[in-house]
């Protein structure tokens with residue numbers, strides 16, 4: 481089997497973790513990196529033994545030896561960087577949030593369809609074993625009817641604070657960065673909300689440094705979602721039905737979480753084990769992309785265009801309610 485040849489756009493925090501995890505993907509090879517500067521491209525290439533080092537993103541996208549590009553720039557650049565790669569017929573795995581708003585997401589999907597090139601949002605949680613296990617549990621119906629979902633994601637950023645977290649020009653704010661995981665889980669458990677309430681606390685830069693969201697459903701179910709850059713919260717999720725409760729322990733979106741099942745009373749805990757592989761957990765989505773490309777697919781059957789669109793449309797609705805705006809919304 482020929483190896484899938486990966487290129488990485490950007491050389492920051494997540495680019496490094498993804499590069500490190502590619503070694504756990506069978507028949508995958510990291511062959512190129514694109515950075516805005518020669519020095520950072522060289523440093524990344526030396527660290528991960530990458531053959532092609534480009535000091536522009538365009539040069540990376542034009543490299544004929546690259547099959548697929550992992551976009552690891554800040555969210556505000558995802559739209560432009562994805563379009564640039566798709567126009568050059570390069571398959572794309574783009575970090576979350578896929579873009580700033582659903583208008584941009586639609587344009588990205590339209591271009592992938594037009595060029596018949598693969599595009600997927602790197603919503604890595606969807607490919608993790610514990611998430612798959614959770615889906616099985618929900619399908620079996622052992623929790624009964626789900627009536628409430630509670631989820632928190634909050635941390636105080638380490639100093640020096642990464643610029644992209646608070647800078648509106650980079651898509652800063654909790655909702656698109658970490659609240660997106662809360663929304664993704666709520667959609668997975670309860671589906672599209674019938675009604676949304678949301679409020680936020682603005683940081684000095686105007687972005688949301690905290691956001692509280694309520695999803696309401698016609699069957700009476702409620703989901704409560706909280707994201708914060710000002711509090712170190714237990715980043716956990718509780719899914720509660722009339723026959724039991726599941727708790728995903730800190731951090732609910734990562735492979736390190738544990739699934740606790742409380743069939744009845746609060747003190748009757750069972751721990752459901754899931755297999756864990758070495759690595760940060762980004763190899764699961766990378767493996768899936770490789771499988772899609774080998775099958776000649778241009779859309780993932782797991783993280784579909786409709787999934788990314790629903791996620792972003794829900795984020796749009798929340799931002800509208802809470803008053804979180806970016807220049808891209810104008």
Ligand SMILES: NC(=O)c1ccc[n+]([C@@H]2O[C@H](COP(=O)([O-])OP(=O)(O)OC[C@H]3O[C@@H](n4cnc5c(N)ncnc54)[C@H](OP(=O)(O)O)[C@@H]3O)[C@@H](O)[C@H]2O)c1
Pocket residue numbers: 489490491492493494495514515516517520521552553554555557575576577602604642644650656657
């Ligand atoms: N899935 C996950 O678990 C996860 C975790 C963290 C972040 N993310 C996502 O990954 C993306 C990047 O986050 P990160 O934490 O890796 O950010 P980061 O450390 O700041 O790195 C972002 C990289 O993007 C490139 N870039 C291009 N234009 C830029 C600009 N105007 N300002 C700053 N950087 C620019 C830079 O690479 P060059 O200098 O090499 O060009 C930079 O190193 C975000 O969308 C975030 O939501 C996902």
